[in-house]
Amino acid sequence: MKKIQLIALILPLSILMVNCSSAGKGKSAYVEAKKISYETDIKPIITTSCTPCHMPPQGRKEPFQNYEQVKEHITAIIARVKLPQEDRKFMPPVNKKPALTNDQVAVLVQWQQQNMPQ
Structure with a gap:
């Protein structure tokens, strides 16, 4: 029992x-x-962290003004924001903008893995 x-x-x-x-x-x-989109998730990161250097007319670097431009350069963007801050190629430059957070970098990576939806 x-x-x-x-x-x-x-x-x-x-x-x-x-x-x-x-x-x-x-x-x-x-x-x-979670679906990441350019308009909702990526554009605010780029606008906050990459202006004015990558936003014409002030920008003298590759322009990141729109979806197509960011999509074209996303591999390079991710590579640069993942570099050690003391590396001269690190973005954004330490003396101009704060580094992206780990969460922001993860959003960029996830967007790329999801084939960069608009």
């Missing part, structure tokens, strides 16, 4: 534990699958 009671207790608990652990996995997969 005790054996049946023990099984009756263990079985629902094991089902509950399996569902709880898979629910956590589902949530993180949902967070990772």
Whole structure:
């Protein structure tokens, strides 16, 4: 009799534990699958961190004024913002703008991985 009671207790608990652990996995997969768009997510980062150097008429570098230009240069942008800050190619220049946060860099990377939706 005790054996049946023990099984009756263990079985629902094991089902509950399996569902709880898979629910956590589902949530993180949902967070990772968030769709990044140029207009909502990328443009504000570029506008804040890359002006005025990459925004004509003041800009003397590759222009990042619109979706097409940023899309064309996204690999180089990501490479430059990931460099150590003491590297002379690091962007944005330390004396002009603060470095992008890890979250901002992750958004750029995720956008590129999602084939850069507009």
